[in-house]
Amino acid sequence: MNDLEQRPTWDEYFLLMAKLAATRSTCLAFPVGAVIVKDRQVVATGYNGSPSGSVHCTSQGYCYPGLETCAASASLPSRAVHAEANAIAQAARHGIATEGATIYVTLEPCLSCLKLIISAGIREVFYETSFNKGEKALVRDSFIDEGLVTLKQIYLSEKITKKSADFLSYPTSLLSAGN
Ligand SMILES: [Zn+2]
Ligand SMILES: [Zn+2]
Secondary structure, three states, X not given: OOHHHOOOOHHHHHHXXXXXXXXXXXXOOOOOEEEEEEOOEEEEEEEOEOOOOOOOHHHHOOOOOOOOOOHHHOOOOOXXXXXXXXXXXXXXXXXXXXXXXXXXXXXXXXXXXXXXXXXXXXXXXXXXXOOOOHHHHHHHHHHHHOOOOEEEEOOOOHHHXXXXXXXXXXXXXXOOOOO
């Protein structure tokens, strides 16, 4: 089997979708994407962005007046609705049950999102980049110890990363794709 014939695992498949969702982020302090999955079906997606109707950071160029970029706000309160919260809100708007679902996120959920995830009945979290440290990690671990949720860090394999980049760069319905 050559590299192009290798297919992503289910975890890689949904992480790839979360990474695609992250490209829609409108607050660039943390470009984050999330997909909620049930029975191997995507039921909702979300990305990090200003609340519906509020100006996009990417339009004004910063999070708050006085800052030059969103990145400068990384340690300040976020003005964005986080990707996980947006995905859960999207499910709510469309009447889609999240009980027993799994969420794939490009960044480990912050505590607010983790609490929301648990209360939405989502039991499994897969994330690419870790986030919580110190006391925040202690609170996270207390929820895990209570059996409320599981968290697992996952990555794309080098081969799938390369294949995905090729698929994004070239038309994929041609036999010569990537050549
Ligand atoms: Zn911003
Ligand atoms: Zn969050």
